[in-house]
Amino acid sequence: MDRFEYSKDREATNAARAHALEALLIEKGVITSETVDKIMAIFATEMGPFNGAKLVAKAWVDPAFKKLLAEDTMAAVAQMNFPTKGAGAEGEHMKAAINTPEVHNLIICTLCSCYPWPILGLPPYWYKDPSFRARAAREPRKVLGEFGLDVDPSKEIKTWDSSAQIRWFVVPERPPGTDGFSEDQLAALVTPEAMMGVAIVKPPVN
Amino acid sequence: MKLQHYLGGLEGLDPISLETRVFVEAWEERIFGIHTAMMALSRQLDLETTPSTFNTEWTWADLRKGAEAMNPFDYFKFRYYEKWLGGISGYFVARGYITQAELDARTLTFRSSPAAMPKGGDAAVDARVRTYLMTGDDPKRERPAPPRFAAGSAVRVASPKSVDHTRLPGHLRNKIGVIDNVYPDAYTYLCDTGVDGIGKAMPVYCVRFDPNDLWPGNTETNFTFYADLFEAYLEPATAS
Numbered sequence: 439m440d441r442f443e444y445s446k447d448r449e450a451t452n453a454a455r456a457h458a459l460e461a462l463l464i465e466k467g468v469i470t471s472e473t474v475d476k477i478m479a480i481f482a483t484e485m486g487p488f489n490g491a492k493l494v495a496k497a498w499v500d501p502a503f504k505k506l507l508a509e510d511t512m513a514a515v516a517q518m519n520f521p522t523k524g525a526g527a528e529g530e531h532m533k534a535a536i537n538t539p540e541v542h543n544l545i546i547c548t549l550c551s552c553y554p555w556p557i558l559g560l561p562p563y564w565y566k567d568p569s570f571r572a573r574a575a576r577e578p579r580k581v582l583g584e585f586g587l588d589v590d591p592s593k594e595i596k597t598w599d600s601s602a603q604i605r606w607f608v609v610p611e612r613p614p615g616t617d618g619f620s621e622d623q624l625a626a627l628v629t630p631e632a633m634m635g636v637a638i639v640k641p642p643v644n
Numbered sequence: 645m646k647l648q649h650y651l652g653g654l655e656g657l658d659p660i661s662l663e664t665r666v667f668v669e670a671w672e673e674r675i676f677g678i679h680t681a682m683m684a685l686s687r688q689l690d691l692e693t694t695p696s697t698f699n700t701e702w703t704w705a706d707l708r709k710g711a712e713a714m715n716p717f718d719y720f721k722f723r724y725y726e727k728w729l730g731g732i733s734g735y736f737v738a739r740g741y742i743t744q745a746e747l748d749a750r751t752l753t754f755r756s757s758p759a760a761m762p763k764g765g766d767a768a769v770d771a772r773v774r775t776y777l778m779t780g781d782d783p784k785r786e787r788p789a790p791p792r793f794a795a796g797s798a799v800r801v802a803s804p805k806s807v808d809h810t811r812l813p814g815h816l817r818n819k820i821g822v823i824d825n826v827y828p829d830a831y832t833y834l835c836d837t838g839v840d841g842i843g844k845a846m847p848v849y850c851v852r853f854d855p856n857d858l859w860p861g862n863t864e865t866n867f868t869f870y871a872d873l874f875e876a877y878l879e880p881a882t883a884s
Contacts, residue, residue, distance in 0.1 A: 441717055450755060452729060453671035458750035459733055460674050461761055462742045467697040468685075470765020473773060474677030480777055527683070527780040531831075548652040548813045550708055551724070555777075560676070563663035566724045568651055570660050575652035575815065576855065579864050584660040595867045599652070601811050602848045602872035603783045603831045631664065 484521040485529075486559035487630040490607060493518060493557060494633065495624035497536075498612040507534045507609060515557065522556040529556030529605055535598055535635075536609045542589050543608045544582070544635035546574045547600045554605035558630055565634060575599065585636045608635040615641040645806055647716035650814030653859050672725035679707060679732055681769075684776030691775055695766040700739055705834035707731055709809045785845035787830040791875065793849060797823045798881035801851075801873070807840045812877045815858055816851075820881050824870060825850040833874065841876030848874055 445451060463469050493515065497504035507514040511534045516524030532554045535543035547553075548571050553561040564570055574581045578595045582588070589595060598606045610632040616624060623642075631637035647654075667673050682702040685694065710731030711719065719727070736742045753759055793799055803817040804810075811833065827848045836843030851873050855863040 442721065444721075447755075449669055449671075451751070452726060453669065454754035455733065455747070455751045456671040456674040456678075456729055457754045457759075457761070458747055459729075459736065459742075460678060461754075461759075462746060462750055463678065463736070464762045464765060466741060467695065467765070468736075468741060469678065469681045469696065469698075470767070470769050471761060471763045472765065472767075473681045473770050474674055476770050477677040477680050477773060477777070478673055480774065485777065522778050522780075525778075525780050525782070527680075527777045530780040530782045531784065531827075548815070549649065549811060550704075550711070560666045562666055563668060563724065564661045567661040567663075568720055569657040572651040572654035572657055573660065575869065576655075576859050576863050578867060581660055585662065591866060593866070595864070597867070597869050598850075599813060599869070599871040601813050602874055603833070604827065604848070604850075604872050 481555075481559050485526060485556050487557075487628075487633065488625070489518070489520050490554075490557040490630070490633045491625035491628035492621065493534075494609055494628045494639075495621040497609050498616075498624055499621055504536065504609070508536045520556060526556035528552075529554050531603055532557065532605045532607065534607060534609050535596065537611045537635075537638075539593075539611070541594050541596055542582075542635065544574060544578050544595060544597045545600065545606045545608060546571055546597060548572070548575055549601055552600035552605055554607050558607060558633060562630060564631075564636070582636060585631070587637055607633050609633075610635075610637075610639045613639045613641040645814065646712055648712045648714070648719055649806070649810055649812070652813050652815035653863075667725070668723070669725075671729075675725050675729045675732060679728060680777070681773050682732070683781075684773040685769070689776065689781060691772055692768070694768040694772045696769045696772075697741070702735065703834040705809055706735065710734070712809055783832045783834075784829050785832055787847060788845055791826050791847040791849075793823045793826065793847075793875075793878060793880075795823050795826055799823060799849075799851060799878040800881045802841070802877050802879050804840045804877075807838055809835065809837055810840045811837075811842060811874060812840070813871060816853065816871055816873070819853060819857055821851040821853040821871075823849050824852040827872075831874070842874045846875040848872055849878065851878070 464471050511532050551561050551566040627639050632639045685696050685698040686702045737744050801816045801819050830845040831848045832845045833842040853869040855869045
């Protein structure tokens with residue numbers, strides 16, 4: 439088969455192979471028949487972007503917390519009573535980049551797909567895409583434009599390449615029109631895209 | 645040189661994917677879960693032993709080594725979790741947990757008719773996986789020596805021989821940057837990368853680069869590039 443051609447039953451074969459592997463690993467005692475489902479349940483309910491959204495909402499209403507998040511991210515996360523108690527796999531050392539009227543932050547990983555699991559869960563496909571990883575390093579404004587985000591030329595863009603053991607995320611700016619919102623109402627506005635810097639948090643639509 | 649190490653700045657690529665899903669096919673969750681279980685059951689972790697028959701080491705470094713060893717055309721051709729499926733299946737065959745014939749035969753079975761998954765296993769295995777996810781694997785250690793560089797120092801990025809796995813982004817090799825932040829303590833890496841230089845505990849720095857030094861005349865304005873780099877990848881900027 440030509441290198442650039444996909445087999446016609448690409449996805450059916452992928453699915454069959456993944457299930458075959460899982461079945462064999464269960465039979466051979468490597469994992470149990472519950473292992474994968476239990477892992478997925480943790481990412482659905484305990485380690486996910488719902489945690490990051492709470493962090494951002496708290497930072498918006500509590501300036502002292504926002505300052506701590508910027509200066510000692512792990513100490514701030516530890517105050518949140520997340521299931522991982524302020525650590526967790528792929529979140530042992532996290533760092534927040536705070537957006538301001540002068541600076542827009544963008545997180546990338548040019549070597550792989552490093553992502554802060556305990557507060558953001560698992561990376562979406564756009565983040566893992568080699569084209570994004572390559573282009574965001576050199577032409578972030580153009581890339582953000584493709585996401586529908588035009589960053590004013592007067593605003594500095596800082597791109598952070600997660601190439602060592604620190605897992606980065608962005609604290610976006612609080613949108614207008616949210617005066618008097620509770621932390622829960624604010625958290626509901628925050629997306630994973632905003633917490634990695636390819637979006638901003640939009641004002642609520644009413 | 646491996647293309648996978650040099651993605652930063654590559655030109656001529658497609659518009660950005662706007663796919664916000666984590667998994668685009670249901671089977672991708674299965675291979676992700678298998679990988680995560682392997683990391684959690686990996687033998688070097690200081691966690692309670694379980695009845696799992698998994699008795700070798702598997703970390704991100706092993707997964708990344710596989711991706712970095714791929715033909716670069718295949719790297720771009722296959723979707724993210726397709727690469728995982730290939731690398732992880734290959735590992736289980738290479739380490740003798742399963743045979744390729746078994747895997748192929750079972751794949752055919754699942755392909756031809758829906759088959760029930762086997763049931764069973766010891767709950768202690770899943771308990772360890774949960775413990776790993778909740779506590780992680782802290783790479784931070786005491787500093788074996790004071791950091792070589794201070795915030796504000798100019799540094800030149802080293803260019804060690806290309807090996808099977810690195811955490812040095814290729815677009816930064818030989819470039820001059822400025823130390824923006826010296827992280828507290830020291831960090832180990834998941835494996836020893838040999839002449840590439842990382843593995844044992846060493847300081848890690850956030851280094852600031854002018855994108856115009858990285859891609860002269862071919863980048864954007866009012867933009868700063870930062871990368872976290874292990875000390876082994878840095879030299880004083882004055883060194884020739």
